[in-house]
Amino acid sequence: MSTADTGSNFIHTQINEDLASGRYDRVHTRFPPEPNGYMHIGHAKAILLNYSTAQLYGGKFNLRFDDTNPVKEETEFVEAIIDDIHWLGAEWQDRLFFTSGYFERLYELAEGLIIDGKAYVCDLDKDQTREYRGTLTEPGKDSPYRSRSVEENLDLFRRMRAGEFSEGSRVLRAKIDMSSPNINMRDPVLYRIMHAEHHRSGDEWCIYPMYDYSHPLSDAFEGITHSLCSIEYDDHRPLYDWFLENTGFTASDRPRQIEFARLNLTYTVMSKRKLLKLVQDRHVAGWDDPRMPTIAGLRRRGYTASSIQNFAERIGVARADSTVDLAVLEHCIREELNSSASRIMAVLKPLKVVITNYPDGQTETLHVENNPENPDAGSREVPFCREVYIEADDFMEDPPRKFFRLVPGGEVRLKGAYIIRCDDVVKDAEGNVVELRCSYDPETRSGGANSGKKVKGTLHWVSAKHAVQSEVRLYDNLFTVENPGASEDFASIINPDSLTVLGNALVEQSVADMAAGTRFQFMRQGYFFLESVSQDGRPVFNRIVGLKDTWSKMQKA
RNA sequence: UGGGGAUUCGUCUAAUGGUAGGACGGCUGACUCUGGAUCAGUAGGUAGAGGUUCGACUCCUUUAUCCCCAGCCA
Numbered sequence: 001m002s003t004a005d006t007g008s009n010f011i012h013t014q015i016n017e018d019l020a021s022g023r024y025d026r027v028h029t030r031f032p033p034e035p036n037g038y039m040h041i042g043h044a045k046a047i048l049l050n051y052s053t054a055q056l057y058g059g060k061f062n063l064r065f066d067d068t069n070p071v072k073e074e075t076e077f078v079e080a081i082i083d084d085i086h087w088l089g090a091e092w093q094d095r096l097f098f099t100s101g102y103f104e105r106l107y108e109l110a111e112g113l114i115i116d117g118k119a120y121v122c123d124l125d126k127d128q129t130r131e132y133r134g135t136l137t138e139p140g141k142d143s144p145y146r147s148r149s150v151e152e153n154l155d156l157f158r159r160m161r162a163g164e165f166s167e168g169s170r171v172l173r174a175k176i177d178m179s180s181p182n183i184n185m186r187d188p189v190l191y192r193i194m195h196a197e198h199h200r201s202g203d204e205w206c207i208y209p210m211y212d213y214s215h216p217l218s219d220a221f222e223g224i225t226h227s228l229c230s231i232e233y234d235d236h237r238p239l240y241d242w243f244l245e246n247t248g249f250t251a252s253d254r255p256r257q258i259e260f261a262r263l264n265l266t267y268t269v270m271s272k273r274k275l276l277k278l279v280q281d282r283h284v285a286g287w288d289d290p291r292m293p294t295i296a297g298l299r300r301r302g303y304t305a306s307s308i309q310n311f312a313e314r315i316g317v318a319r320a321d322s323t324v325d326l327a328v329l330e331h332c333i334r335e336e337l338n339s340s341a342s343r344i345m346a347v348l349k350p351l352k353v354v355i356t357n358y359p360d361g362q363t364e365t366l367h368v369e370n371n372p373e374n375p376d377a378g379s380r381e382v383p384f385c386r387e388v389y390i391e392a393d394d395f396m397e398d399p400p401r402k403f404f405r406l407v408p409g410g411e412v413r414l415k416g417a418y419i420i421r422c423d424d425v426v427k428d429a430e431g432n433v434v435e436l437r438c439s440y441d442p443e444t445r446s447g448g449a450n451s452g453k454k455v456k457g458t459l460h461w462v463s464a465k466h467a468v469q470s471e472v473r474l475y476d477n478l479f480t481v482e483n484p485g486a487s488e489d490f491a492s493i494i495n496p497d498s499l500t501v502l503g504n505a506l507v508e509q510s511v512a513d514m515a516a517g518t519r520f521q522f523m524r525q526g527y528f529f530l531e532s533v534s535q536d537g538r539p540v541f542n543r544i545v546g547l548k549d550t551w552s553k554m555q556k557a
Numbered sequence: 558u559g560g561g562g563a564u565u566c567g568u569c570u571a572a573u574g575g576u577a578g579g580a581c582g583g584c585u586g587a588c589u590c591u592g593g594a595u596c597a598g599u600a601g602g603u604a605g606a607g608g609u610u611c612g613a614c615u616c617c618u619u620u621a622u623c624c625c626c627a628g629c630c631a
Contacts, residue, residue, distance in 0.1 A: 008571080034631050069630060126629060135627055137559045171629055181560040183627050192629035211631045232625050235561045259562085261624095266568085314580065316570045318563095321624055325568050328581050338594060373594065404592065413590055446590065458590045524591045551592045 009317045011053065011258055015226060018256065019057075024225045027059030031090070032066045032099075032215070035077035035199070037272040038287040038294045039084045041308065041329070042263040048312040049260070050228055051090035062222050063092040066215065067100045068208050070198035078199070080287075084295040089305045099209075099218050100200045106209050106217055107161065109247045110172060110190055114153045118246055119190060120146055121156040122173045129171075132178070133186050139179035140186045146175060160193055163206045167193050174213075176242065184239045188212055216240040217247060219255040227255045230262040231319060263315070264323040267477040268293045269485050283494055284478070290542050291478045291498050301475060302519055302529025302544035307333040323483065330545045337519055337527045337544070342370040342377060345415065345460040346507040346522040346541075348472055350389035352435045352464065355420060358386040363465065366446065368416040380510050384417050387464035389506050391524075394459045395436060397425060402554065404457035406436070412457040415523060419444040419455055460523045467506035470539045472528070474500040511539055519544065 018024050029050040033039065039047070054061040063085060067073045082096075099106075113119035122145045124132060134140030148156075157172055159165065172191040180186055190213040195206050219227045227240075237257050244254040264270055269278070270293060278284050278292070288296035298308065311332040315324050363385045371377035394405040394412075406412045411421045424437035443450040478484075480495045487493050511520075511530070518530045526546035533539050 013573085032631090036631085066631065072630075129629075130627070133627060135559085138627095139559085140627090168629065173629095183560080186627085189629050194629085208629095210629075215631085231562065233631095235626060237561095261563090314569080316580095318570070320563050322569060325581065328569070331581060334593090343591075343593095372589095372591085402592090415590060417590095419590095451590085455590085457592080460591075521591085521593080524593070526593095547591075547593050549592075554592085 010319070011049070011226070011228065011260065011317060012056070014256075014258055015053070015057065018225070023252070023256075026225060027054060027057035028062070028223050028225045029054045029059065029228060030062040030064050030219065030222060030224050031085070032064045032218075033081050034066045034069070034072070035074060035081060036069075036072040037077060037276060038296055039081055040270055040272075040275065040292075040294045041265065041298065041311075042270045042293075044088055044295055044308055045263045045312050045315070045317075046228070046230070047085055047088060047090050048309055049317055052313070053226070053228070059225075060095065061090060061092055062095040062097060062224070063090075064097040064099065064218060064222065066211065066218075067098055067198070067200065068211060068214050070194060070196040070208065073199055075199045080296065084299075087299060087305055088295060089309060095222075097218075097222060098200055099214050100198060102214070102218055102221055103201060103205055103209070105221065106214055107207075109217060110209075110213075111154065111157065112248070113174065113190075113246060114157055114172075115150055116246070117150060117175065119172055119174050120148050120153050121160065121170055122146070122187075123170050125168060129189075133183065134178070136183070142178050143173070143187065146187070157191075160191065160207050161205070163195070165193055167195055169193065172207075174242070176239075182235055182238060184212065184236050185242075188239060212236055212239050213243060216243045216255065216257075220244055220249050220253060223253075224255040227257045229257060229259055231259045231321075233257065234259045259319065260317045261319055261321055264321075264485065265293060265329065266323055266326045266482045267479050267484065268326070269479075271485070274485070277490065278478070281490065283490060290473070290475050300529075300531065300542065302527065302531070302542050303333055304336060304519075307336045310336070326477070333527065333545055334548070337521060339371075339373050341519045341521045341527055342380075343368075343372075343521045343523050344380075344508050344510060345382070345462055346470070346472070346505060346520075346525070346528070347389045347391050347460065347462050347467070348474075348502050348505045348522075348525065349392040350462075350504065350506050351392040351395055351433065353388050353390050353420070353461070354435060354437050355386050355388070355440050356423070356437050357439045360386055362386065363463075366416050368446075382416060382508055382510070383463045383466045384414075385463050385465050388414065388461045389464055389467065390414075390436075390459050390461045392433075394457075395422070395433065397433065400555075405459060406457070411455045412459050413444070413446075413455050414461045415458050416446045417461070418442070418446075419453060460525075462506045462508050466509040468509060468511055468539065470505045470507045470511070470541060471534070472502040472505040472541045472543065474502065474543045476500075505541075507539065507541075514539075521547075 031047045031050045051061045122143045171189045173187045176185045178186045191207045240257045290301035311329050366382045367379045368382045369379045399407045413419045418440040420438040420440045422438050426435035428434050476498050478498045479493050481493045516532050520528050527544040528541040531542050
């Protein structure tokens with residue numbers, strides 16, 4: 001029950017108190033998504049908070065779909081959410097539930113409230129209900145239907161269930177206090193009539209419970225002790241407690257709601273509504289577009305579940321609004337992949353280099369270590385021959401100061417191979433550099449006796465004869481501004497360069513054997529995810545995140 | 558302007574009346590066959606004003622600012 005090594009937070013403090021006071025003798029949490037969209041990294045924070053809290057206390061974690069609004073919810077989302085949460089690493093074992101599975105019990109408890117005189121059927125329409133509710137600064141007034149008899153209420157409610165009334169004609173409301181300064185307590189609606197097909201219960205029901213009513217009771221049904229939710233439910237807590245107290249749950253069977261701040265991340269949006277808009281307006285290809293902050297998007301991008309778990313722990317949890325720097329997420333994946341990903345060489349924008357003094361037709365095999373951070377990762381064979389490609393950006397005819405790469409007359413090392421010198425620059429009719437003529441020093445082969453010669457720069461390269469032509473997708477932030485959520489006008493803040501597709505990238509031969517799903521470090525460039533292999537055998541790589549790049553930072557400064 | 562919540566380095570988060578600490582980011586330098594990684598160092602904060610106290614991020618008063626609530630959404 002120690003919190004020392006997992007980081008403490010105010011929720012654990014609260015749970016510790018509850019355990020110490022004897023209010024609960026166990027911990028049981030849940031994550032309650034509505035199946036009306038995809039899970040994003042903000043949900044990941046909530047999922048992992050609930051799951052890790054249960055783990056920490058040796059308790060249980062449930063997954064429950066909060067499916068009380070049939071017109072918004074779909075089985076497709078249920079499946080996608082299960083898939084995402086499973087991938088993330090939260091385990092609910094056999095405790096997968098649906099609020100719709102409790103419809104009968106919820107209905108019975110609602111009849112109980114009517115019988116106790118604590119709920120009534122109200123015939124006001126939507127507009128009237130709003131008028132009677134009052135405003136933020138003025139109290140509401142009682143519905144004219146508030147004093148109906150128990151018998152009439154029971155009869156009407158049963159007929160609501162039986163389908164005798166049209167949508168919107170009647171609702172069941174709790175009888176609490178129309179003058180409460182907390183608007184949630186002004187006789188909230190418990191049930192509304194919806195003649196809609198539910199994705200699980202079909203047409204069995206035509207009345208559906210509201211969140212405020214179904215949520216506390218569903219938590220209680222499942223034996224949840226700590227119901228963690230986001231901060232906007234803070235002023236729903238009195239109502240959460242009211243329903244539990246008035247439906248017969250004893251104190252020890254009543255869950256406790258604890259609110260925490262939802263996650264915001266720089267350079268992205270997190271509301272389901274805005275993510276949906278990105279999809280609908282075709283700013284992205286879909287919910288799982290690798291630029292999306294959805295779990296499915298991050299997964300396709302190449303993020304690992306463990307990096308997201310680590311992120312969730314690192315950012316902590318509190319009640320104050322906050323916006324986490326995207327750099328923290330990027331740090332988490334870099335940190336993991338630095339130690340686990342094999343290095344390979346890939347040239348994104350190729351520039352041909354002919355090594356004029358290297359024998360034509362000769363190929364030699366070099367041995368290059370897979371991961372300098374991890375000797376156990378071993379080495380691989382990399383072929384070298386007279387023609388290679390280097391990164392176009394690694395050559396400049398007229399370099400600025402401190403440019404450590406290849407320049408006319410200059411020397412660089414080709415990683416794992418030889419030191420070369422640029423003798424000639426070949427240009428096309430328009431003056432574009434199309435080829436470099438270089439010479440190599442046979443004495444400088446890596447690992448050789450005379451390989452100690454120092455040069456300023458080391459470049460990655462691929463053998464022209466052996467390289468695998470690949471598609472590389474460079475992803476960047478979807479938005480150009482740090483807080484895109486503040487704007488409704490996506491068009492002006494969308495990053496036009498959020499995706500760059502390079503069809504002509506050349507990757508070293510060893511990738512030919514690699515399976516989709518493998519993550520690599522393209523040396524000097526970043527971490528990449530081999531997402532798939534296309535029909536014609538071309539690998540398709542997604543850039544997960546670039547390497548930290550002090551050179552480009554110097555350039556900007 | 559009713560009710561609720563919040564405010565600690567640039568950012569996120571600890572300190573629960575007793576040395577304001579960590580992480581990311583920044584900056585220096587070392588090292589480097591990745592301008593990566595690593596290592597060493599460094600700058601940087603309790604929203605303001607009062608009060609209680611030997612001692613206040615913490616308690617009290619007050620001001621300011623931000624967020625949420627008037628769905629038959631969740």
